[in-house]
Amino acid sequence: MTTLRLGIIGHPVAHSLSPVFQGAALRALGVDATYDAWDTPPNALAERVESLRASDVLGANVTIPHKQAVVPLLDELDPLAVRIGAVNTVVNEQGRLTGYNTDGAGFVRALRDDAHFDPRGRSILLLGAGGAARGIAFALLEAGVVRLEIANRTAERADALSTELRSHYAAASVQGAPYPPADLSFDCIVNTTSVGMHGGGAEEASPCDLRNAKTGALAVDIVYAPAETPFLRAAAARGLSVLGGLPMLIFQGVLAFELWTGRAAPVGAMFDAARAALAERGSH
Ligand code: ATR
Numbered sequence: 082m083t084t085l086r087l088g089i090i091g092h093p094v095a096h097s098l099s100p101v102f103q104g105a106a107l108r109a110l111g112v113d114a115t116y117d118a119w120d121t122p123p124n125a126l127a128e129r130v131e132s133l134r135a136s137d138v139l140g141a142n143v144t145i146p147h148k149q150a151v152v153p154l155l156d157e158l159d160p161l162a163v164r165i166g167a168v169n170t171v172v173n174e175q176g177r178l179t180g181y182n183t184d185g186a187g188f189v190r191a192l193r194d195d196a197h198f199d200p201r202g203r204s205i206l207l208l209g210a211g212g213a214a215r216g217i218a219f220a221l222l223e224a225g226v227v228r229l230e231i232a233n234r235t236a237e238r239a240d241a242l243s244t245e246l247r248s249h250y251a252a253a254s255v256q257g258a259p260y261p262p263a264d265l266s267f268d269c270i271v272n273t274t275s276v277g278m279h280g281g282g283a284e285e286a287s288p289c290d291l292r293n294a295k296t297g298a299l300a301v302d303i304v305y306a307p308a309e310t311p312f313l314r315a316a317a318a319r320g321l322s323v324l325g326g327l328p329m330l331i332f333q334g335v336l337a338f339e340l341w342t343g344r345a346a347p348v349g350a351m352f353d354a355a356r357a358a359l360a361e362r363g364s365h
Contacts, residue, residue, distance in 0.1 A: 083137050085114035087341060090129055090151070091144035094118045098355050099142055099334060105354030106338050109347040114139060123150065130154040134176040139341040141171045142334075148212065155180040164249060165219050167212060170337040181340060184213070185220025187333030188303070195328040198269060198299050201225035206262060208288045209273035210238040213303055217273060218242065222250040230258040230267070232289070234274070261289045269299040270316075277302065277310035287311040291319045298322070303329055306359065331355060 087107075089099045095118055103116040119141070121129045126147055131154075133141055143151050148167040152158065155171065157179040162168050168180035192198045205226050207214050210233035221229060229246070233239035239257035246255045258264065276288040289312075291300065300316030305326035313323045331351050338346040 082113060085112075086117070086135075086138045087114055087140060087142075088117040088119040089142040089144055090119050090121045090126070090147055092120055092122050092146060094120045094144065097144065098330065098358060099144075101358040102331060102351040102355040103142075103334055103338065105350050106334075106347050109350040110342070110344060112342060112344075121147070123147070126150055127154055130171070130178065133171055133173050133178055135173075136176075138173050140173050140337075142337055143169050143171060152180060154178075161185070161219065161223065165216050167216065169216075169333060170340060172340050181337070182216055183333045183336035183340070184329075185216035185218075185223075187331075187336055188217045188329045189220045189224045190332040190336070191324065191328035192269075192299075192301070194332070196299055196301070196322060196324040198322075198324075199224075200269070202227055203268040204228035204266075205230075206258065206265065206267040206270045207231045207273060208260070208262070208271065209233055210235070210242045211273065214273040215242060217271065217303070218246055219249075222246060222253055222255070226253060228254045228267075230256055230262070230264075232258040232260040232262040234260050236260065265289070265291065265293045265298075266295055267298060268295065269301065270294060271301045271303070272310070272312045273303050275304075277312050278304045279306050287315050291315050291321065294319060294321055296320070299324065302326055305330055306362075308359070327352070327355060327359075 107114050151168050155178045159181040162180050162182040165182045169184050170181040172179045231239040243255050243257045274288050276286050299322040301324040302310045302312050303326040304310050316323050335346040
């Protein structure tokens with residue numbers, strides 16, 4: 082039996098945690114496959130994607146800066162990936178490549194499994210309107226959120242995204258909001274901006290003042306390094322429930338793993354491997 086191959090296509094991609102926890106998942110289930118970091122500059126993307134058609138390749142993850150550029154290189158797209166216009170998972174079936182987007186669904190799964198928060202019927206405030214916010218917004222509306230507001234530094238981006246979302250999900254109330262937001266009466270507030278991220282340029286800042294947040298609301302930051310961002314620290318101090326970015330990262334990988342292998346992913350082993358690698362990195 083040949084060893085099968087998986088990997089993550091990005092640039093740069095050396096610091097990605099995916100090889101760590103996907104490798105752990107493969108080992109935990111005894112799947113004879115490797116998962117590597119496939120650093121791919123933009124001018125080599127087409128060739129890299131072609132290489133995924135080989136019979137020993139199960140598929141790949143796709144990350145920054147290729148999530149949109151990969152779309153026209155694939156044979157088929159999952160309907161949600163079509164809406165989002167971005168792909169983070171490619172599955173190879175006998176040389177035919179299908180693109181999926183598990184980022185948003187991974188986020189929703191993290192909300193449900195880790196924070197015990199079911200988005201159906203709830204109200205959500207999204208901070209940021211970039212690529213990450215986009216995938217999350219679509220998945221939240223798919224999951225039945227009834228009120229979604231998007232607050233972004235550049236208001237035009239929030240308005241454009243809101244208009245697009247409304248055209249697909251007429252039953253929900255979706256609109257742009259001022260940044261920083263004044264109304265915080267939401268069941269859940271999600272930070273997708275790079276404010277508070279290591280290397281994001283505003284590490285000590287929080288993207289909104291949580292003093293007026295609803296009692297019992299959930300605050301989520303999609304940043305996983307540091308584990309506790311200033312936003313989450315402020316939320317915890319205010320007595321809110323909090324969820325960091327690691328579960329979203331793991332669950333997008335869980336859903337990808339299940340698409341590639343058809344087997345239930347070993348979620349615990351994936352978390353353990355990711356946490357150990359983060360602790361190791363933090364100790365340097
Ligand atoms: P990603 O794909 O990770 O979402 P992105 O598309 O570059 O990355 O989006 C980054 C988000 O963080 C954007 O919403 C950005 O706001 P703008 O649209 O106004 O650029 C937001 N962001 C980045 N730095 C910020 C800062 N210092 N203050 C507020 N928002 C910031």
